[in-house]
Amino acid sequence: MTKDDVIIIGSGVAALQLATQLKMELNVRIITKEKIRTANSYLAQGGIAAALGTGDHPAKHVIDTLEAGRFHNNKEAVQQVIHAAPTLIKNMALQGELFDKDSSGDLFLGMEGAHSEKRIVHGGGDATGKNVMEHLISRLNNNVIIEENVFAYELILNAEGNQCIGVKAKTPEGSIQRYFASHIIIATGGCGQLYSYTSNASTVSGDGLAMAYLAGAEMVDMEFIQFHPTLLYLNDETKGLISEAVRGEGAILISDDGTPIMEGVHTLRDLGPRHVVSQRIYEVRKQGRQVYLDISQIADFEKRFPSITAICEKNGIRISDGKIPVAPGSHFLMGGIKTDLIGRSSIAGLYAIGEASCTGLHGANRLASNSLLEGLFQGEQLSKWINQGTEEVQHVEWNHTFSFSKKECVRLPDVQQLKDLMMERVGIVRNEVNLKSQLAWINQFNADEVHLDGCSTEEITQVFMLINAKLITEAALKRTESRGGHFRSDFPMEDDGNWLRKSIIHHYTNGVGKNDEHNKTAIAT
Template identity: 45%
Template sequence: MKWRSIMHKADVIIVGSGLAALMVAYHLCEHKNVIVFTKSNKEVSNSWLAQGGVAAAIHPADHWLSHYEDTITTGCEHNDDEAVRILVQEGREAIEQFMHLGFSFDVDERGELLFGREGAHRMRRILHAGGDATGKKMVEFLFEKLSSRVLFIENDPVIDLLVNDGRCVGVRTKNGLYVAEATIVATGGIGQLYTFTSNVETATGDGIAMAYRVGAAVADMEFVQFHPTMLYVDGKAVGLISEAVRGEGATLVTDDGRHVMDGVHPQKDLAPRDIVSRAIDREMKNGHLVFLDISAIPHFSSRFPTITSLCERYQINWRSGLIPVVPGAHFLMGGIVVNVDGETTLPGLYAVGEAACTGVHGANRLASNSLLEALVFSRRVAFRLLQKMERRSVMEKSEKKESNERISLPTKEQIQQTMTQYVGIVRDYDQLLQAKQWFEQYSIHKLVNMASEHDDEKRTIIYMLIVGWLITTSALQRKESRGAHYRSDEPFEKMYWEKRRIVRTKTEHLIKEGFR
């Protein structure tokens, strides 16, 4: 298929408008012409919803090595060592730089930074803003900084990446073609593939699917983190209850008064998220409801105004001390394979944030490391681009052959049901194989070649099918239990904190020649 006449050019195109995208844009906008594309309104991102804070070893009693060890332990030693060291060592500088720009984190009555604690952290090192509105505050701050310096194109979804002579040269959106020296995927996660999720409606894995279509490698897709505490109302997950609530003393209890985490893990309610999620999942499969007991937290409404408002919106009486919860898909540790400077396996294409797989999170993300990841690695992506960008001519052709073949597609709800039932918190071979066969009835290889030729709804379904298939087949490849990937059929099952030799092996998906 010939491209239409090229109408728009930029130095850098960024796909997505979360914190990672905005930070890259900020670091580049003084030097390059930057366009940011959003699938919906620019405020619609997981960063905007992030109630938790930013983890960093800033407190005088803290040290980057402690943060490093907590990150590695939670990641079940599947982490990339270099990436983790960069995260925890450069984290302090990144946060101090952000504060130097004028951003304010929460402080006590003496004006000293307040440090919260969340799951699997051995000490208080979490900075918050607006109590439980950290992500929103940070994103709003950057919107103000970027309003006159970056072009935001809202409600114009990127539907394909343009490739010429083995290099990514721009994007195709719903409304036009844009070429650039560098294209950065910062589209966030895949939570909407599951029935229960903390993610925004647009988090359907589009960026990962598009990168995979044009030949970029993806890895570790089986590692999907489920947040233990989503507000559970009438059989639906309607919003996140931050881990910071448990960090301030809340505990998980069943409807018959038992403490869910007693005897499960030494850190009890502040155990890593995968362990807490499995414990809740087990109770619910045994017919029990699970609640977050917040009765020990003084001044709950002022400490957690966003969560209080969420409860009141759904007529949940938080003053009773009990908030009903359910685990929900929250964060993808895998994604588009990148090095520590955000470079993918496809020249000209970069990725940052949740859509990228640096290996920094290993098999399970440590709480509040995601916003820190956005701050730290966005700087590295920007600096790398400024070092190497050069002008390139772009031919008006595409290497990808599109197909207009008619296909039958499932509904979004059917994909969510399949992923939740067979590729959820607890997995086994038979369930994963059943999911794989379900996905492959829709001819995944054909979908890779034809996704961009459909309307918005069908294209989203196709990208969800591709990503769901990637997660499922990756989960089949990894026969061990590790972190967020839990196989109930693993022989001689061991809990992750037991001492054992662990060898890190990625489950990688490379585009096959037959897919082109």
């Protein structure tokens, strides 16, 4: 049993930004299920959005964010994050050679989908995530302990069940370790691995989301999954991300006969919002046609996009041919653990930052390159708040965890079957029949009643994937409209009159003060 001031679960940009800015007097522990560099953030090819251009202004960036999010956004969150972005990026640029510059020495600003101005800052061409991650890792102080290959799987609450005081984790040897701290932060990212086609790292299976839900934290907007339009697609498998910045530099989407597929679909054509482009590619592929990214008009592609060039060459795609086969795949979760901009959840002592949290910044569909921005912003804000020490934290020791009425590890489905069914039934296009079928299939496993201590890490991952699949499917079934990343073929139009609001999912956990409501889910709108 260990006792720290701050425990951070996860090791992406949001986690490291927080860790680097916490004061030296605090004992900080980062717990990550694999290596510190095995994170979605490290794979991020896209950049960071900030209104830095001479003709740009945060007000324009705000409008683009709201439009992409289909006005489901928390407008206050949008205003605060977007207006803070220029200063945040300028300050980071002063810390080292993180970002690419143009011939005059100014930050090079790129264009991405649904942006009205060139405002995307990149590092290393298409290796922004790696650049920022390495920079933050280099700035970690010796008050930060990193626990690699340690799988956090259950939050520890106080006796009343209203404050998070720690987390249980499994070590590489399989033993159970309990960690305690005044502040427990979930920064584990989203749940992209729920789908057979995804850009996400293999570790991103929704662990932190499931832990928070099982502890009773409020979850919100779980139906909103962003499918990135362009993943490299070969032999019925996706092999990696082809950044939206490629289309920003002039690439267009074509069918196998060379016909541009975005003409007449959206005013921004190939740079339309991601849900629009993904749905169009989905339609074309359902007609039996392959979709390609025509890159023939981009000069010096290999120099501009070295990481993408390497992915293509590794998989036998020659850049000189001028086209890359693509298909959409799960990319980003707009929903998650409901928090404010600092990262505070509905449970005292429990925080979430980055993709695991839902501040309302992204609304129903994330604007390109706003995600790294949000992680950096939240990490900085939470560090300031913790450093001030303004919260009165109840210091308690662990006395018991809540495992009432829980079952030992039960029959679990094949992971690939779960991914395939989520892609088919709860993917880019949804309808009531498929959603009800999926929910019935998920419910047979009773995943939220499993006693996790007796499960292997692989089994716990399966349980967490099932829980997240249930949350997404329930929320998608409830929302009888189409908005952003959530498209219902049986309700294809937006319905502002009934649905311009959040869907909050709450798990009544541990029987604490809930009596007959134990282990039931309520959806409040």
